[in-house]
Amino acid sequence: MDAPIGVFDSGVGGLTVLRALTARLPEEHTIYLGDTARVPYGTRSREVVTRYALLCARHLAAQGIKMLVVACNTVSADSLPALADALPIPVVGVIEPGAQAAAARTRGGAIAVLGTPATVASGAYQAALRRLAPLSSVLARACPLFVPLAEEGWTDGEVPRLVAERYLADLRRAGADTVLLGCTHYPLLANVIAEVMGPGPALVDSAQATAEAVAQLLRARGLERRGDGARHRTLCTDVPERFHLMAERFLGRPVDLVEAVDLSP
């Protein structure tokens, strides 16, 4: 099916999900929408997050997407049922695939979930892991400085290593055997996180797990596209300049054009 996959996030972070998706499914068209006029969602109430998410999802649906990938952890935790009710297409979030991948990797040790304060406070990963890996203990840790470090491009060297040491030392001592990167920005810091956690634990990336879940769902529903010439559109809701710079950093490739769209309610 030739229609594009829609990918939605509150800002630039979801581009790591888009990157994993286009690597896994290089023949698929995509449309990415970052709601940069209202980022960050993580400090907003559930009602406000759901209102913003519906605006964005309806805009993407109006572009004729065949599936919506919610790359934002906050929206995945708070608003997935509301989006699934509102749209006539499949809706995939990042939390369930990430938790499934972590549950498949643990060997009975503790699972450490890293996320923003909002994601950790929502308890969504913890609840999914208690269901999917009932024998494992779950340790959740909010790492608020990881997002600005990733956006600043400080992804190796002394500063991110010290910050990671401060957030992660007791998770390492607690013997975590699996570390779930439960925030779209954190894959950019994967090397530093792996270094601080040591050689034991497996790192599980929600972005890659979500790309795999999307691939399986497309196949199961017969919605795959076959052929060359996949097209990728990038939209954001405020001035595109800073977004453009970040987009190239997060995607690891040049981006032709970022289109600004007005989604004022």
Next chain:
Amino acid sequence: MDAPIGVFDSGVGGLTVLRALTARLPEEHTIYLGDTARVPYGTRSREVVTRYALLCARHLAAQGIKMLVVACNTVSADSLPALADALPIPVVGVIEPGAQAAAARTRGGAIAVLGTPATVASGAYQAALRRLAPLSSVLARACPLFVPLAEEGWTDGEVPRLVAERYLADLRRAGADTVLLGCTHYPLLANVIAEVMGPGPALVDSAQATAEAVAQLLRARGLERRGDGARHRTLCTDVPERFHLMAERFLGRPVDLVEAVDLSP
């Protein structure tokens, strides 16, 4: 005059201005409004910033304030004329007082301006300093990690010192004799900044300079309040819980109540 002073910021940062204001003018009533539903402003376009700022300013004006203090650097740089046109009361921003204080302190060396990427890119401090201190050179430096460090409460120790060293080392080597803290969050990191810059340069805080400017303007217009029992109200536009925690960190005192207000356009 018994009416309160209104203080407006995009989030919690302006509380450092409120703190300086209540220290300088302990008899004045205040109402603080943090637009936490739309924070941060620093990445938004001028049109969007002005639209949000007008909403907030009109809400405060409707509470009967006698003066509006715009504690937000982005709004002070982008939208001060629009606010002054829209309101029948005096409007004071943070940039002009901060630049005046820096111009008064420099002894002909370079003035270093520290701010968010948006404030530095706006060029507002640089333009004011070229006018007020035409013989000084101005060096501006965006320090995006300082805001999350202040909000995380990591204001001393190895991590903030290394971050400050990375941002400030070449300003120190360039021989700056004055350092202007051009972001409302940065006073929380003043000790680390002073340590990294060494004993030479004077630190100038826009918050304190603004409090002094407000005191002078109140006196000049005969608007001062005399008497005990100053009351302080705190409003924000999204869920108050996280704001409350930050408010106590930024004000350095307990806060009774944070009121949520709905300013949806």
